[in-house]
Amino acid sequence: MKEARVIELTNEAIASYYKEEIVSSDLTKAILYSVNAGGKRLRPLLFLLLLEGFGISLTEDHYPIAASLEMIHTGSLIHDDLPAMDDDDYRRGQLTNHKQFDEATAILAGDALFLDAFGLLATSSLPADKIVQLVKLLSDAAGSRGMVGGQMLDIKGEHQALEEADLVAIHSNKTGKLLKYPFLAAGIVSDLPKQDIERLGKAGQLIGLAFQVRDDILDVTADFSELGKTPKKDIVAEKTTYPSLFGLEQSISILNQSLDDALRIFEEFENSHQFDAQRIRTVIERLRLDA
Protein backbone atom coordinates (compact mmCIF):
# COMPACT_ATOMS: atom_id res chain seq x y z
CA MET A 1 0.00 0.00 0.00
CA LYS A 2 1.23 3.50 -0.80
CA GLU A 3 2.68 5.44 2.11
CA ALA A 4 0.17 8.28 1.71
CA ARG A 5 -2.69 5.79 1.86
CA VAL A 6 -1.26 4.14 4.99
CA ILE A 7 -1.18 7.55 6.66
CA GLU A 8 -4.67 8.36 5.43
CA LEU A 9 -6.11 5.18 6.93
CA THR A 10 -4.37 5.87 10.23
CA ASN A 11 -5.86 9.35 10.26
CA GLU A 12 -9.28 7.91 9.48
CA ALA A 13 -9.01 5.52 12.43
CA ILE A 14 -8.47 8.49 14.75
CA ALA A 15 -11.12 10.67 13.10
CA SER A 16 -13.78 7.97 13.21
CA TYR A 17 -13.13 7.43 16.93
CA TYR A 18 -14.06 11.06 17.49
CA LYS A 19 -17.22 10.93 15.41
CA GLU A 20 -19.00 8.71 17.94
CA GLU A 21 -20.15 9.18 21.52
CA ILE A 22 -19.21 12.85 21.65
CA VAL A 23 -19.76 14.27 25.14
CA SER A 24 -18.27 17.73 24.59
CA SER A 25 -17.92 19.02 21.04
CA ASP A 26 -15.57 21.73 22.39
CA LEU A 27 -13.23 19.00 23.57
CA THR A 28 -13.45 17.01 20.33
CA LYS A 29 -12.68 20.16 18.36
CA ALA A 30 -9.56 20.86 20.43
CA ILE A 31 -8.39 17.24 20.12
CA LEU A 32 -8.82 17.19 16.35
CA TYR A 33 -7.12 20.59 16.00
CA SER A 34 -3.88 19.03 17.21
CA VAL A 35 -4.41 15.62 15.61
CA ASN A 36 -4.91 17.29 12.22
CA ALA A 37 -1.98 19.71 12.56
CA GLY A 38 -0.04 17.77 9.94
CA GLY A 39 2.40 15.55 11.81
CA LYS A 40 4.56 13.20 9.77
CA ARG A 41 2.98 10.13 11.44
CA LEU A 42 6.45 8.63 11.79
CA ARG A 43 5.52 6.21 14.60
CA PRO A 44 2.41 4.66 12.99
CA LEU A 45 4.24 4.54 9.66
CA LEU A 46 7.16 2.61 11.17
CA PHE A 47 4.73 0.10 12.70
CA LEU A 48 2.64 -0.42 9.58
CA LEU A 49 5.56 -0.55 7.10
CA LEU A 50 7.32 -3.10 9.31
CA LEU A 51 4.19 -5.27 9.19
CA GLU A 52 4.11 -5.00 5.41
CA GLY A 53 7.81 -5.84 5.37
CA PHE A 54 6.96 -9.09 7.16
CA GLY A 55 4.38 -9.84 4.48
CA ILE A 56 1.28 -8.94 6.47
CA SER A 57 -1.58 -7.32 4.56
CA LEU A 58 -2.79 -4.29 6.48
CA THR A 59 -6.40 -4.53 7.68
CA GLU A 60 -8.84 -2.94 10.13
CA ASP A 61 -7.01 -4.91 12.84
CA HIS A 62 -3.85 -2.82 12.47
CA TYR A 63 -4.93 0.81 12.08
CA PRO A 64 -6.30 1.16 15.62
CA ILE A 65 -2.88 0.07 16.92
CA ALA A 66 -1.10 2.63 14.74
CA ALA A 67 -3.68 5.32 15.55
CA SER A 68 -3.51 4.83 19.33
CA LEU A 69 0.25 5.34 19.22
CA GLU A 70 -0.13 8.60 17.33
CA MET A 71 -2.81 9.76 19.78
CA ILE A 72 -0.46 9.37 22.72
CA HIS A 73 2.28 11.17 20.82
CA THR A 74 -0.08 14.05 20.00
CA GLY A 75 -1.32 14.26 23.60
CA SER A 76 2.27 14.55 24.79
CA LEU A 77 2.99 17.41 22.37
CA ILE A 78 -0.05 19.34 23.62
CA HIS A 79 1.09 18.99 27.25
CA ASP A 80 4.77 19.67 26.45
CA ASP A 81 3.79 23.03 24.93
CA LEU A 82 1.87 24.21 28.03
CA PRO A 83 3.10 27.37 29.80
CA ALA A 84 4.13 25.32 32.86
CA MET A 85 6.22 23.04 30.62
CA ASP A 86 8.08 24.24 27.48
CA ASP A 87 5.76 27.26 27.01
CA ASP A 88 5.58 27.20 23.21
CA ASP A 89 3.29 29.33 21.09
CA TYR A 90 3.72 27.43 17.85
CA ARG A 91 3.79 23.78 16.86
CA ARG A 92 3.86 22.44 13.32
CA GLY A 93 3.53 26.01 12.07
CA GLN A 94 0.23 26.74 13.81
CA LEU A 95 -0.71 28.04 17.25
CA THR A 96 -0.26 25.51 20.04
CA ASN A 97 -3.41 24.04 21.53
CA HIS A 98 -3.51 26.27 24.62
CA LYS A 99 -2.91 29.36 22.47
CA GLN A 100 -5.67 28.44 20.03
CA PHE A 101 -8.08 27.50 22.85
CA ASP A 102 -7.03 27.91 26.48
CA GLU A 103 -4.95 26.08 29.06
CA ALA A 104 -7.79 24.09 30.61
CA THR A 105 -8.88 22.87 27.19
CA ALA A 106 -5.32 21.90 26.26
CA ILE A 107 -4.84 19.96 29.50
CA LEU A 108 -8.10 18.09 28.91
CA ALA A 109 -7.37 17.46 25.22
CA GLY A 110 -4.06 15.82 26.15
CA ASP A 111 -5.69 13.84 28.96
CA ALA A 112 -8.39 12.61 26.59
CA LEU A 113 -5.88 11.54 23.94
CA PHE A 114 -3.94 9.53 26.55
CA LEU A 115 -7.05 7.83 27.90
CA ASP A 116 -8.86 7.35 24.58
CA ALA A 117 -5.81 5.75 22.97
CA PHE A 118 -6.20 2.57 25.00
CA GLY A 119 -9.90 2.36 24.18
CA LEU A 120 -9.15 2.59 20.47
CA LEU A 121 -6.35 0.04 20.80
CA ALA A 122 -8.81 -2.35 22.45
CA THR A 123 -11.12 -2.20 19.41
CA SER A 124 -8.61 -4.10 17.29
CA SER A 125 -9.90 -7.61 16.66
CA LEU A 126 -6.46 -9.20 16.88
CA PRO A 127 -6.26 -12.05 19.44
CA ALA A 128 -6.93 -10.65 22.93
CA ASP A 129 -3.63 -11.87 24.36
CA LYS A 130 -1.75 -9.78 21.79
CA ILE A 131 -3.84 -6.72 22.59
CA VAL A 132 -3.10 -7.13 26.30
CA GLN A 133 0.62 -7.31 25.50
CA LEU A 134 0.36 -4.15 23.40
CA VAL A 135 -1.57 -2.33 26.14
CA LYS A 136 1.19 -3.16 28.61
CA LEU A 137 3.99 -2.16 26.23
CA LEU A 138 2.29 1.08 25.21
CA SER A 139 1.66 2.03 28.83
CA ASP A 140 5.28 1.29 29.76
CA ALA A 141 6.55 3.29 26.78
CA ALA A 142 4.34 6.29 27.52
CA GLY A 143 3.85 6.57 31.29
CA SER A 144 6.14 7.04 34.27
CA ARG A 145 8.37 4.20 33.00
CA GLY A 146 8.89 5.93 29.66
CA MET A 147 7.92 9.18 28.01
CA VAL A 148 6.41 10.98 31.01
CA GLY A 149 9.28 9.89 33.26
CA GLY A 150 11.75 11.18 30.65
CA GLN A 151 9.92 14.48 30.36
CA MET A 152 10.27 14.89 34.12
CA LEU A 153 14.03 14.19 33.90
CA ASP A 154 14.26 16.70 31.05
CA ILE A 155 12.58 19.47 33.06
CA LYS A 156 14.71 18.79 36.13
CA GLY A 157 17.82 18.86 33.92
CA GLU A 158 17.29 22.39 32.62
CA HIS A 159 19.88 24.99 33.64
CA GLN A 160 22.21 22.21 34.75
CA ALA A 161 25.39 20.79 33.26
CA LEU A 162 24.59 17.19 32.37
CA GLU A 163 26.86 14.39 31.26
CA GLU A 164 26.30 12.05 28.35
CA ALA A 165 24.76 9.38 30.60
CA ASP A 166 22.15 11.86 31.87
CA LEU A 167 21.35 12.91 28.33
CA VAL A 168 20.92 9.29 27.28
CA ALA A 169 18.60 8.66 30.26
CA ILE A 170 16.45 11.65 29.33
CA HIS A 171 16.20 10.90 25.63
CA SER A 172 15.87 7.13 25.78
CA ASN A 173 12.81 7.66 27.98
CA LYS A 174 11.32 10.91 26.71
CA THR A 175 11.34 10.02 23.02
CA GLY A 176 13.17 6.71 22.72
CA LYS A 177 10.65 4.31 24.21
CA LEU A 178 7.70 5.57 22.18
CA LEU A 179 9.84 5.25 19.03
CA LYS A 180 10.91 1.75 20.05
CA TYR A 181 7.31 0.70 20.64
CA PRO A 182 6.27 0.37 16.95
CA PHE A 183 9.16 -2.06 16.45
CA LEU A 184 8.20 -4.22 19.44
CA ALA A 185 4.53 -4.02 18.48
CA ALA A 186 5.29 -5.07 14.89
CA GLY A 187 7.27 -8.03 16.23
CA ILE A 188 4.36 -9.13 18.42
CA VAL A 189 1.75 -8.72 15.70
CA SER A 190 4.02 -10.60 13.25
CA ASP A 191 4.39 -13.51 15.71
CA LEU A 192 8.19 -13.24 15.82
CA PRO A 193 10.11 -15.24 18.43
CA LYS A 194 11.17 -13.33 21.51
CA GLN A 195 14.83 -12.80 20.56
CA ASP A 196 13.81 -11.40 17.17
CA ILE A 197 11.41 -8.96 18.84
CA GLU A 198 14.29 -7.81 21.07
CA ARG A 199 16.53 -7.38 18.05
CA LEU A 200 13.86 -5.32 16.30
CA GLY A 201 13.52 -3.30 19.50
CA LYS A 202 17.24 -2.59 19.31
CA ALA A 203 16.76 -1.11 15.83
CA GLY A 204 13.92 0.98 17.22
CA GLN A 205 16.13 2.23 20.02
CA LEU A 206 18.82 3.32 17.55
CA ILE A 207 16.25 5.17 15.47
CA GLY A 208 14.94 6.79 18.63
CA LEU A 209 18.45 8.01 19.44
CA ALA A 210 18.95 9.25 15.88
CA PHE A 211 15.65 11.06 16.01
CA GLN A 212 16.52 12.88 19.22
CA VAL A 213 20.02 13.88 18.07
CA ARG A 214 18.38 15.16 14.89
CA ASP A 215 15.89 17.17 16.94
CA ASP A 216 18.73 18.69 18.99
CA ILE A 217 20.67 19.59 15.82
CA LEU A 218 17.66 21.16 14.11
CA ASP A 219 16.92 23.27 17.19
CA VAL A 220 20.30 24.93 16.56
CA THR A 221 20.44 24.98 12.75
CA ALA A 222 16.89 25.32 11.45
CA ASP A 223 14.68 28.40 11.35
CA PHE A 224 10.98 28.74 12.19
CA SER A 225 9.73 27.89 8.70
CA GLU A 226 11.67 24.63 8.66
CA LEU A 227 10.78 23.64 12.24
CA GLY A 228 7.20 24.89 12.46
CA LYS A 229 8.02 25.85 16.03
CA THR A 230 10.28 28.30 17.82
CA PRO A 231 13.97 27.44 17.22
CA LYS A 232 16.82 27.81 19.76
CA LYS A 233 14.50 26.80 22.61
CA ASP A 234 17.15 24.46 24.04
CA ILE A 235 19.70 27.26 24.24
CA VAL A 236 17.23 29.57 26.01
CA ALA A 237 16.33 26.82 28.50
CA GLU A 238 20.05 26.07 28.93
CA LYS A 239 19.45 22.45 28.07
CA THR A 240 22.31 20.04 27.64
CA THR A 241 21.97 18.65 24.10
CA TYR A 242 24.05 16.57 21.71
CA PRO A 243 25.39 19.66 19.92
CA SER A 244 26.20 21.37 23.26
CA LEU A 245 28.09 18.26 24.48
CA PHE A 246 29.71 17.06 21.25
CA GLY A 247 29.51 19.91 18.76
CA LEU A 248 27.50 19.93 15.53
CA GLU A 249 29.78 17.84 13.36
CA GLN A 250 30.11 14.96 15.80
CA SER A 251 26.37 15.08 16.51
CA ILE A 252 25.66 14.60 12.82
CA SER A 253 28.00 11.62 12.74
CA ILE A 254 26.28 10.09 15.83
CA LEU A 255 22.97 10.54 14.01
CA ASN A 256 24.23 8.86 10.84
CA GLN A 257 25.99 6.09 12.74
CA SER A 258 22.77 5.23 14.62
CA LEU A 259 20.80 5.06 11.39
CA ASP A 260 23.48 2.86 9.81
CA ASP A 261 23.40 0.50 12.78
CA ALA A 262 19.62 0.28 12.59
CA LEU A 263 19.72 -0.39 8.85
CA ARG A 264 22.21 -3.21 9.47
CA ILE A 265 19.68 -4.92 11.73
CA PHE A 266 17.12 -4.75 8.93
CA GLU A 267 19.65 -6.32 6.55
CA GLU A 268 20.08 -9.18 9.02
CA PHE A 269 16.32 -9.65 9.02
CA GLU A 270 16.29 -9.63 5.23
CA ASN A 271 18.89 -12.37 5.16
CA SER A 272 17.40 -14.56 7.88
CA HIS A 273 13.63 -13.89 7.62
CA GLN A 274 10.95 -13.35 5.05
CA PHE A 275 11.42 -9.62 5.42
CA ASP A 276 11.45 -6.86 2.83
CA ALA A 277 13.20 -3.79 4.31
CA GLN A 278 12.89 -1.55 1.29
CA ARG A 279 10.09 0.75 2.43
CA ILE A 280 11.17 1.08 6.05
CA ARG A 281 14.63 1.95 4.69
CA THR A 282 13.13 4.82 2.68
CA VAL A 283 11.48 6.26 5.79
CA ILE A 284 14.66 5.96 7.82
CA GLU A 285 16.89 7.53 5.16
CA ARG A 286 14.73 10.67 5.44
CA LEU A 287 16.03 11.19 8.97
CA ARG A 288 19.58 11.92 7.76
CA LEU A 289 21.11 15.38 7.86
CA ASP A 290 24.05 16.58 5.76
CA ALA A 291 27.30 17.31 7.54
Add this chain to the structure above:
Amino acid sequence: MKEARVIELTNEAIASYYKEEIVSSDLTKAILYSVNAGGKRLRPLLFLLLLEGFGISLTEDHYPIAASLEMIHTGSLIHDDLPAMDDDDYRRGQLTNHKQFDEATAILAGDALFLDAFGLLATSSLPADKIVQLVKLLSDAAGSRGMVGGQMLDIKGEHQALEEADLVAIHSNKTGKLLKYPFLAAGIVSDLPKQDIERLGKAGQLIGLAFQVRDDILDVTADFSELGKTPKKDIVAEKTTYPSLFGLEQSISILNQSLDDALRIFEEFENSHQFDAQRIRTVIERLRLDA
Protein backbone atom coordinates in the same frame (compact mmCIF):
# COMPACT_ATOMS: atom_id res chain seq x y z
CA MET B 1 -12.06 -10.10 53.75
CA LYS B 2 -12.21 -7.06 56.04
CA GLU B 3 -12.78 -3.74 54.31
CA ALA B 4 -9.57 -2.23 55.69
CA ARG B 5 -7.61 -5.18 54.31
CA VAL B 6 -9.25 -4.87 50.89
CA ILE B 7 -8.18 -1.22 50.80
CA GLU B 8 -4.70 -2.11 52.01
CA LEU B 9 -4.21 -4.65 49.23
CA THR B 10 -5.42 -2.15 46.64
CA ASN B 11 -2.94 0.40 47.97
CA GLU B 12 -0.19 -2.20 47.83
CA ALA B 13 -0.96 -2.94 44.18
CA ILE B 14 -0.42 0.74 43.35
CA ALA B 15 2.64 1.12 45.59
CA SER B 16 4.35 -1.96 44.18
CA TYR B 17 3.83 -0.68 40.62
CA TYR B 18 5.85 2.39 41.58
CA LYS B 19 8.67 0.44 43.19
CA GLU B 20 9.87 -0.95 39.86
CA GLU B 21 11.37 0.61 36.73
CA ILE B 22 11.59 4.09 38.20
CA VAL B 23 12.78 6.59 35.60
CA SER B 24 12.37 9.78 37.64
CA SER B 25 12.19 9.52 41.41
CA ASP B 26 10.87 13.11 41.49
CA LEU B 27 7.90 11.97 39.43
CA THR B 28 7.29 8.85 41.53
CA LYS B 29 7.37 10.96 44.68
CA ALA B 30 4.77 13.36 43.30
CA ILE B 31 2.53 10.51 42.16
CA LEU B 32 2.68 8.75 45.52
CA TYR B 33 2.07 12.04 47.38
CA SER B 34 -1.41 12.19 45.84
CA VAL B 35 -2.04 8.44 45.84
CA ASN B 36 -1.29 8.32 49.57
CA ALA B 37 -3.31 11.40 50.47
CA GLY B 38 -5.93 9.26 52.18
CA GLY B 39 -8.80 8.87 49.75
CA LYS B 40 -11.70 6.67 50.75
CA ARG B 41 -11.02 4.26 47.85
CA LEU B 42 -14.75 4.18 47.13
CA ARG B 43 -14.42 2.99 43.52
CA PRO B 44 -12.06 0.04 44.10
CA LEU B 45 -14.06 -0.88 47.20
CA LEU B 46 -17.30 -1.02 45.23
CA PHE B 47 -15.66 -3.27 42.63
CA LEU B 48 -14.04 -5.65 45.10
CA LEU B 49 -17.02 -5.91 47.48
CA LEU B 50 -19.32 -6.64 44.56
CA LEU B 51 -17.02 -9.49 43.54
CA GLU B 52 -17.11 -10.87 47.07
CA GLY B 53 -20.90 -10.47 47.02
CA PHE B 54 -20.94 -12.77 43.97
CA GLY B 55 -18.90 -15.32 45.91
CA ILE B 56 -15.56 -14.66 44.27
CA SER B 57 -12.47 -14.94 46.48
CA LEU B 58 -10.27 -11.92 45.92
CA THR B 59 -6.84 -12.72 44.48
CA GLU B 60 -3.87 -11.09 42.75
CA ASP B 61 -6.03 -11.06 39.60
CA HIS B 62 -8.42 -8.49 41.03
CA TYR B 63 -6.33 -5.87 42.82
CA PRO B 64 -4.66 -4.51 39.65
CA ILE B 65 -8.15 -3.86 38.27
CA ALA B 66 -9.20 -2.04 41.43
CA ALA B 67 -5.90 -0.17 41.64
CA SER B 68 -5.94 1.02 38.02
CA LEU B 69 -9.37 2.56 38.59
CA GLU B 70 -8.14 4.46 41.65
CA MET B 71 -5.07 5.64 39.73
CA ILE B 72 -7.23 7.25 37.06
CA HIS B 73 -9.41 8.85 39.72
CA THR B 74 -6.34 10.24 41.51
CA GLY B 75 -4.86 11.55 38.24
CA SER B 76 -8.09 13.39 37.54
CA LEU B 77 -8.08 15.04 40.97
CA ILE B 78 -4.51 16.30 40.42
CA HIS B 79 -5.46 17.85 37.08
CA ASP B 80 -8.80 19.23 38.34
CA ASP B 81 -6.95 21.16 41.03
CA LEU B 82 -4.55 22.89 38.60
CA PRO B 83 -4.64 26.71 38.38
CA ALA B 84 -6.04 26.54 34.83
CA MET B 85 -8.86 24.30 36.06
CA ASP B 86 -10.49 24.59 39.52
CA ASP B 87 -7.40 26.26 41.05
CA ASP B 88 -7.51 24.58 44.45
CA ASP B 89 -4.81 24.83 47.11
CA TYR B 90 -6.03 21.96 49.27
CA ARG B 91 -7.27 18.45 48.65
CA ARG B 92 -8.00 15.83 51.29
CA GLY B 93 -6.68 18.28 53.90
CA GLN B 94 -3.20 18.63 52.41
CA LEU B 95 -1.68 20.89 49.78
CA THR B 96 -2.70 20.02 46.23
CA ASN B 97 -0.04 18.43 44.05
CA HIS B 98 0.94 21.61 42.18
CA LYS B 99 1.16 23.54 45.46
CA GLN B 100 3.34 20.89 47.10
CA PHE B 101 5.54 20.52 44.00
CA ASP B 102 4.91 22.71 40.93
CA GLU B 103 2.56 22.85 37.98
CA ALA B 104 4.77 20.92 35.54
CA THR B 105 5.18 18.13 38.07
CA ALA B 106 1.44 17.99 38.75
CA ILE B 107 0.63 17.82 35.04
CA LEU B 108 3.12 14.98 34.56
CA ALA B 109 1.97 13.13 37.70
CA GLY B 110 -1.60 13.13 36.39
CA ASP B 111 -0.46 12.09 32.92
CA ALA B 112 1.56 9.23 34.36
CA LEU B 113 -1.33 7.98 36.50
CA PHE B 114 -3.61 7.93 33.42
CA LEU B 115 -1.07 6.10 31.27
CA ASP B 116 0.27 3.76 33.96
CA ALA B 117 -3.23 2.64 34.96
CA PHE B 118 -3.68 0.63 31.77
CA GLY B 119 -0.29 -1.02 32.18
CA LEU B 120 -1.19 -2.14 35.68
CA LEU B 121 -4.61 -3.33 34.51
CA ALA B 122 -2.88 -5.43 31.85
CA THR B 123 -0.85 -7.27 34.51
CA SER B 124 -3.95 -9.04 35.82
CA SER B 125 -3.85 -12.69 34.81
CA LEU B 126 -7.57 -12.92 34.20
CA PRO B 127 -8.46 -14.22 30.71
CA ALA B 128 -7.15 -11.78 28.08
CA ASP B 129 -10.57 -11.22 26.50
CA LYS B 130 -11.88 -9.92 29.82
CA ILE B 131 -8.92 -7.60 30.24
CA VAL B 132 -9.48 -6.18 26.76
CA GLN B 133 -13.14 -5.55 27.66
CA LEU B 134 -12.07 -3.79 30.86
CA VAL B 135 -9.49 -1.66 29.01
CA LYS B 136 -12.21 -0.52 26.60
CA LEU B 137 -14.72 0.20 29.38
CA LEU B 138 -12.19 2.04 31.53
CA SER B 139 -11.06 4.17 28.60
CA ASP B 140 -14.66 5.03 27.70
CA ALA B 141 -15.46 5.89 31.32
CA ALA B 142 -12.39 8.08 31.75
CA GLY B 143 -11.57 9.74 28.42
CA SER B 144 -13.42 12.08 26.06
CA ARG B 145 -16.47 9.81 26.18
CA GLY B 146 -16.68 10.05 29.97
CA MET B 147 -14.88 11.85 32.76
CA VAL B 148 -12.70 14.19 30.68
CA GLY B 149 -15.61 15.04 28.38
CA GLY B 150 -17.74 15.83 31.46
CA GLN B 151 -15.02 17.99 32.98
CA MET B 152 -14.96 20.02 29.77
CA LEU B 153 -18.76 20.46 29.93
CA ASP B 154 -18.40 21.49 33.57
CA ILE B 155 -15.84 24.20 32.78
CA LYS B 156 -17.86 25.53 29.85
CA GLY B 157 -20.95 25.63 32.10
CA GLU B 158 -19.46 27.93 34.73
CA HIS B 159 -21.05 31.37 35.06
CA GLN B 160 -24.04 30.16 33.06
CA ALA B 161 -27.59 29.29 34.04
CA LEU B 162 -27.99 25.59 33.29
CA GLU B 163 -31.07 23.41 33.28
CA GLU B 164 -31.44 20.02 34.90
CA ALA B 165 -30.65 18.20 31.64
CA ASP B 166 -27.32 20.07 31.35
CA LEU B 167 -26.50 19.26 34.95
CA VAL B 168 -27.24 15.58 34.35
CA ALA B 169 -25.03 15.58 31.23
CA ILE B 170 -22.14 17.11 33.18
CA HIS B 171 -22.39 14.85 36.19
CA SER B 172 -23.20 11.58 34.45
CA ASN B 173 -19.98 12.02 32.49
CA LYS B 174 -17.68 13.83 34.90
CA THR B 175 -18.21 11.54 37.87
CA GLY B 176 -20.99 9.13 36.86
CA LYS B 177 -19.21 6.93 34.35
CA LEU B 178 -16.17 6.26 36.52
CA LEU B 179 -18.52 5.33 39.40
CA LYS B 180 -20.53 3.08 37.08
CA TYR B 181 -17.38 1.33 35.87
CA PRO B 182 -16.75 -0.81 39.00
CA PHE B 183 -20.27 -2.22 38.64
CA LEU B 184 -19.82 -3.12 34.97
CA ALA B 185 -16.33 -4.46 35.66
CA ALA B 186 -17.62 -6.63 38.53
CA GLY B 187 -20.30 -8.00 36.22
CA ILE B 188 -17.73 -8.91 33.59
CA VAL B 189 -15.31 -10.49 36.04
CA SER B 190 -18.20 -12.43 37.64
CA ASP B 191 -19.29 -13.78 34.22
CA LEU B 192 -22.78 -12.35 34.49
CA PRO B 193 -25.05 -12.39 31.44
CA LYS B 194 -25.26 -9.14 29.49
CA GLN B 195 -28.63 -7.97 30.83
CA ASP B 196 -27.49 -8.49 34.41
CA ILE B 197 -24.35 -6.44 33.75
CA GLU B 198 -26.57 -3.66 32.41
CA ARG B 199 -28.79 -3.88 35.48
CA LEU B 200 -25.72 -3.65 37.73
CA GLY B 201 -24.58 -0.69 35.65
CA LYS B 202 -27.92 0.98 36.38
CA ALA B 203 -27.24 0.64 40.11
CA GLY B 204 -23.81 2.15 39.54
CA GLN B 205 -25.35 5.06 37.66
CA LEU B 206 -27.73 5.77 40.55
CA ILE B 207 -24.88 5.72 43.01
CA GLY B 208 -22.92 8.02 40.73
CA LEU B 209 -25.83 10.47 40.75
CA ALA B 210 -26.18 10.21 44.54
CA PHE B 211 -22.46 10.81 44.93
CA GLN B 212 -22.53 13.97 42.84
CA VAL B 213 -25.63 15.40 44.54
CA ARG B 214 -23.90 14.69 47.85
CA ASP B 215 -20.78 16.52 46.66
CA ASP B 216 -22.88 19.53 45.62
CA ILE B 217 -24.65 19.56 49.01
CA LEU B 218 -21.43 19.28 51.00
CA ASP B 219 -19.89 22.14 49.04
CA VAL B 220 -22.64 24.33 50.54
CA THR B 221 -23.01 22.84 54.02
CA ALA B 222 -19.61 21.51 55.09
CA ASP B 223 -16.59 23.43 56.29
CA PHE B 224 -12.92 22.96 55.44
CA SER B 225 -12.21 20.39 58.16
CA GLU B 226 -15.06 18.17 56.97
CA LEU B 227 -14.26 18.54 53.26
CA GLY B 228 -10.46 18.62 53.34
CA LYS B 229 -10.72 21.19 50.56
CA THR B 230 -12.00 24.73 50.10
CA PRO B 231 -15.80 24.85 50.54
CA LYS B 232 -18.23 27.08 48.61
CA LYS B 233 -16.15 26.70 45.43
CA ASP B 234 -19.28 26.10 43.33
CA ILE B 235 -20.84 29.36 44.50
CA VAL B 236 -17.68 31.32 43.69
CA ALA B 237 -17.49 29.73 40.21
CA GLU B 238 -21.24 30.40 39.78
CA LYS B 239 -21.81 26.75 39.02
CA THR B 240 -25.28 25.37 38.61
CA THR B 241 -25.62 22.61 41.21
CA TYR B 242 -28.39 20.45 42.65
CA PRO B 243 -28.85 22.77 45.65
CA SER B 244 -28.89 25.86 43.39
CA LEU B 245 -31.53 24.29 41.12
CA PHE B 246 -33.65 22.40 43.66
CA GLY B 247 -32.76 23.75 47.10
CA LEU B 248 -31.09 21.82 49.89
CA GLU B 249 -34.03 19.81 51.14
CA GLN B 250 -35.04 18.45 47.76
CA SER B 251 -31.40 17.73 46.90
CA ILE B 252 -31.12 15.56 49.99
CA SER B 253 -34.25 13.69 49.00
CA ILE B 254 -32.87 13.14 45.45
CA LEU B 255 -29.73 11.75 47.06
CA ASN B 256 -31.63 9.39 49.32
CA GLN B 257 -34.02 8.32 46.56
CA SER B 258 -31.11 7.40 44.27
CA LEU B 259 -29.52 5.33 47.01
CA ASP B 260 -32.84 3.58 47.70
CA ASP B 261 -33.27 2.77 44.02
CA ALA B 262 -29.75 1.35 43.84
CA LEU B 263 -30.31 -0.74 46.95
CA ARG B 264 -33.49 -2.15 45.39
CA ILE B 265 -31.46 -3.43 42.46
CA PHE B 266 -29.16 -5.23 44.89
CA GLU B 267 -32.21 -6.78 46.56
CA GLU B 268 -33.32 -8.10 43.17
CA PHE B 269 -29.89 -9.64 42.71
CA GLU B 270 -30.10 -11.20 46.16
CA ASN B 271 -33.43 -12.79 45.25
CA SER B 272 -32.49 -14.00 41.78
CA HIS B 273 -28.72 -14.69 42.02
CA GLN B 274 -26.16 -16.08 44.39
CA PHE B 275 -25.48 -12.59 45.65
CA ASP B 276 -24.83 -11.29 49.14
CA ALA B 277 -25.43 -7.53 49.20
CA GLN B 278 -24.67 -6.97 52.85
CA ARG B 279 -21.24 -5.36 52.57
CA ILE B 280 -21.91 -3.24 49.51
CA ARG B 281 -25.03 -2.01 51.34
CA THR B 282 -22.87 -0.84 54.25
CA VAL B 283 -20.64 1.18 51.92
CA ILE B 284 -23.62 2.74 50.18
CA GLU B 285 -25.44 3.66 53.39
CA ARG B 286 -22.44 5.80 54.31
CA LEU B 287 -23.26 8.11 51.42
CA ARG B 288 -26.50 9.30 53.07
CA LEU B 289 -26.91 12.78 54.51
CA ASP B 290 -29.49 13.81 57.09
CA ALA B 291 -32.26 16.17 56.01
